[in-house]
Amino acid sequence: MTPVTVRVPAKVNLQLGVGPLRDDGYHDLVNVFHAVSLFDEVTALPADEPVVTVEAAPDAQVAIEDVPVDGDNLALRAARLLAERLGVEPNVELRIRKAIPVAGGMAGGSADAAGALLACARLWKADRILPALPELAAEIGSDVPFALLGDTAIGLGRGERLTPVETSGTFHWVFATADGGLSTPAVYGECDRLREAQGEDVPWPRPSEALMKALAAGDAHALGAALTNDLQPAAVMLRPSLRRTLDTGRELGAIGALVSGSGPTTAFLAASPEHAADLAAALGQTGVARQVVRADGPVPGATVV
């Protein structure tokens, strides 16, 4: 059996509308996912037992020591789930090469899970299961189906019910990663706490028309003005230094700035590739980020390379 390598993109949320807390502990969302050209790679090889290894991609300053290499690894969980569904032994070695920040709000673990599903389906010559992968992906995590799909899409429900969104052209991003991650459940919990303290009813989130128009027109300035993230106040409350990072990016000329998902990575939109290069260089010099990374979107989802 030949090894199979799959490349999977990170995401940034262009709109993250968070509805009330549901009885099952999740929140209904309007989650506009946008896949960007920062990729993890997952290679699946035959093995005597399930095993996972993790290494950093060249030049990527990612905290691989924070990634579990036991049964908690999302890629390994995905491989086991797929094997169970196919009725085969989950005997696979998964080699993960990470460029996506760990616990950074860019869905790196979800990307690895999606990559493992596709790589194992190919390794085990089970193409018949490919149409069922989005459903299996949703069992692993709310963000995993999008990592399979890629490009730009609205996620409803927990974020797993996806509809592609029309876009034109390419958008140019600069990401500032941070030292240490933020726990997704902790950020949702802080969001609930802040809302309760404010005592207001939580409005039902709706897709932003301004955002959809900006995406369809390929209008970066309009997109920058339409970016929203309901988790941002909670992420900033838990990591107050993010306020300064966001302000610095705006002062340096970003046409849009927000926390990526549950954070702590921050995302800055540029008007052109040259603007992105200038912005990245300027942000890098301020020392507000662990690492400054440029990426473009949208890009396709999990792809065999």
Ligand SMILES: C[C@@](CO)(OP(=O)(O)O)[C@H](O)COP(=O)(O)OP(=O)(O)OC[C@H]1O[C@@H](n2ccc(N)nc2=O)[C@H](O)[C@@H]1O
């Ligand atoms: C916030 C987002 C934005 O895309 O991602 P990150 O920025 O962390 O990558 C997602 O909603 C995270 O999705 P994902 O990381 O797959 O979450 P899951 O494993 O499904 O759930 C982890 C926990 O997050 C909370 N959760 C998740 C999704 C959702 N719609 N409502 C929630 O309240 C719940 O506390 C849940 O137990």
Ligand SMILES: Nc1ncnc2c1ncn2[C@@H]1O[C@H](COP(=O)(O)OP(=O)(O)O)[C@@H](O)[C@H]1O
């Ligand atoms: N393959 C993996 N890559 C990264 N994190 C993983 C992986 N498998 C499990 N995890 C766990 O999931 C947590 C969240 O991971 P990640 O997807 O990187 O962040 P986020 O949900 O903020 O986008 C990490 O803290 C880590 O403990």
